[in-house]
Amino acid sequence: MENEAAEPKKRRISYLVLFVSGISIIIYLIDSRILYPVQSLFYLVAGWILFLRRVIPQITMSVSGLVTALVVVAIMVLLTQLLGRVLWRRLQQQNSMATSNQWKWRWTFALVVFLVISFTGGFAVVGLAHQGLWLAASEKLVDHNIPAISKRSKSKNNLKQFGLALYNYQEATQVLPGGGYFNSAGKHTGINDGNR
Numbered sequence: 001m002e003n004e005a006a007e008p009k010k011r012r013i014s015y016l017v018l019f020v021s022g023i024s025i026i027i028y029l030i031d032s033r034i035l036y037p038v039q040s041l042f043y044l045v046a047g048w049i050l051f052l053r054r055v056i057p058q059i060t061m062s063v064s065g066l067v068t069a070l071v072v073v074a075i076m077v078l079l080t081q082l083l084g085r086v087l088w089r090r091l092q093q094q095n096s097m098a099t100s101n102q103w104k105w106r107w108t109f110a111l112v113v114f115l116v117i118s119f120t121g122g123f124a125v126v127g128l129a130h131q132g133l134w135l136a137a138s139e140k141l142v143d144h145n146i147p148a149i150s151k152r153s154k155s156k157n158n159l160k161q162f163g164l165a166l167y168n169y170q171e172a173t174q175v176l177p178g179g180g181y182f183n184s185a186g187k188h189t190g191i192n193d194g195n196r
Contacts, residue, residue, distance in 0.1 A: 073112070081108040 029037055043050075084103035170176050181189045 076115075077108060077112055080111055081105065084108055084111070 029035065081103065084107060088103040166176065183189050
């Protein structure tokens with residue numbers, strides 16, 4: 001009896017620990033100005049509202065397209081009903097089932113709704129994958145949302161280019177370029193030719 005009472009208490013404590021940990025991580029990310037995970041979470045949860053607010057005014061309804069869609073859905077429902085009846089009769093004959101006499105309309109509607117949701121879900125998954133890859137490859141998004149990381153990666157890339165240029169120069173001339181002299185303001189004052 002005590003174990004059964006202790007189990008929900010342990011579960012509540014673990015949920016509380018998870019909640020506090022999640023809030024702590026979010027506060028840390030916001031305080032560190034690393035907003036990309038928080039923004040991603042926001043757009044996954046509420047981004048569709050912003051999308052609909054932006055897109056719905058631009059939608060124009062085609063009457064012929066709507067009529068065509070309704071006719072196609074009606075044909076799909078009728079064909080599903082007919083196919084369901086045929087398959088149900090065959091199953092009854094093979095297994096001598098004594099449950100229901102015929103295929104029901106609600107099964108047809110449930111199957112059609114399932115198919116429509118499946119196709120819509122497939123399109124949504126493809127769209128999410130496409131959008132996710134686009135976001136991951138977009139430099140503008142990285143530059144805008146994560147300035148410290150993008151500056152660091154640009155600096156690292158510039159240093160790589162600098163090193164590659166020095167390597168190519170050394171390969172072509174068999175000597176590294178001479179150094180230079182700079183004053184305290186950072187202005188170039190001369191080239192080190194090795195004689196000084």
